[in-house]
Amino acid sequence: MSATIEMRDSPAAVTLITKLYARFVLAGFALMPACLIAYLFFFQDLTLRFENHLFHEIAIAAATLEGLFVAYVTWQCYRSSGEPLLRWLTLGFLGFVLIYALHGAFTSMAHHNIWLFLLYGPASRLVMSALLLVGLLSYSQPADSIERRTDWRGWLKWIALFVLVDLAVAGIAYSPVAGTLAVRLSMEGGAMILSALNVLVLLLRRIRTPLMVMFGISVTSFALSSLAFILGRPWNHMWWLAHAIFAGGFFLLSYGVVQAFHTTRSFATIYSQEELMARLAEAMNRAESALQELQRTNDRLEHLAATDPLTGAANRRQFIERVEAEIERARRGGAPFSLLALDLDHFKAINDAYGHQAGDTVLREFVQKCIEAIRPYDGVARVGGEEFMVLLPRAGLDAALATGERIRSMIASSVFGAGSGRCGEVTVSVGASQFGRDGDTIDTILRAADERLYRAKHLGRNRVVVA
Known part of the structure; x- marks a missing residue:
């Protein structure tokens, strides 16, 4: 995999240019609403109006339902991950819905008290942008405790606060200061400044994960929508464009929330490419x-x-598997093979005289000498305490006799346990059998080799018997 990634590496200049291009495209996408605002402001008649109360009420109702849905999904993400940013994001969506809904509900009041109709819009954006900024400042902080995530009283306090904001806006709408330009400008301008601060914090902290890039584009749209609301007048095209710009940012941010819900339930653990x-x-x-x-x-x-742990020779199971494989090969027309059954003479006396540790040394050295005396593709196995077998592929009984004599002679002439004291004379008795000549099953050739081993013992030990 690493080799594949290295092959795909591009020259440094191309990498730099593509990164700059990607940032330019993102910036252009985020600032595109500014072009529309400028177009309407400089080239359109600002007095043109489209006043349709039903359409406005339906649009606000749809925005309210969507806001409730997104707030619920964000809350589910927060309950799962405990990420503080998601807590503030949930509050931002919830506060926006509970305040903005009245902007639609009081549409019919537009001709009776224009401020009761208008001020809930900038108030909802002001509250939302403030909560988003607080959430952004908490980005990457440790997760909230389970107790805090499931504490309903905290959420109820915030809902009560949002209701108080609704009441305060209503009080302002019926107060003498409602008609002053400062009231609406302070709300909408505050929302614009706070949204711009969100973008500034993102840039200063260099937060560039995909979901936070969506967050940045969304709050840029919120800032530009507030600018359009300031430049527009109720029901004119700039005013409707401001709604559309805000809706676009809201849709994008809600898409990011849904992406988080379907992946890590977090904004901080979604990675860049x-x-x-x-x-x-x-x-x-x-x-x-x-x-x-x-x-x-x-x-x-x-x-x-497959190995005897003491001597390193094959164990009985591995030896039987190799013999069975040789039988299959021989039955397909291959050359015959032979077996040697070996048993150390008077091994119990070695253990009694020198101890079991010395006996273990003799067994290990015996296997090494057998390996030196046979061919590389022959095999030695320990099948009992001091009992061993040697497999001789492609070898008849004559070759088995020669190999057995070579092993017997090497053992009889060797000094065992030289490094820890001599263990006395060590000899071996050997019995040999040949597949085909002495039987055509594993049981028969093993039995033939064992019988000849016992005959070698009976005849005085330290000898090889092949018949």
């Missing part, structure tokens, strides 16, 4: 290392399962 590729390469390297270690472990386990 570069981070994903780096993490994928790192994970693939770890997986490859783990597989290699697993293979090595399996090889060691397989070796242990």
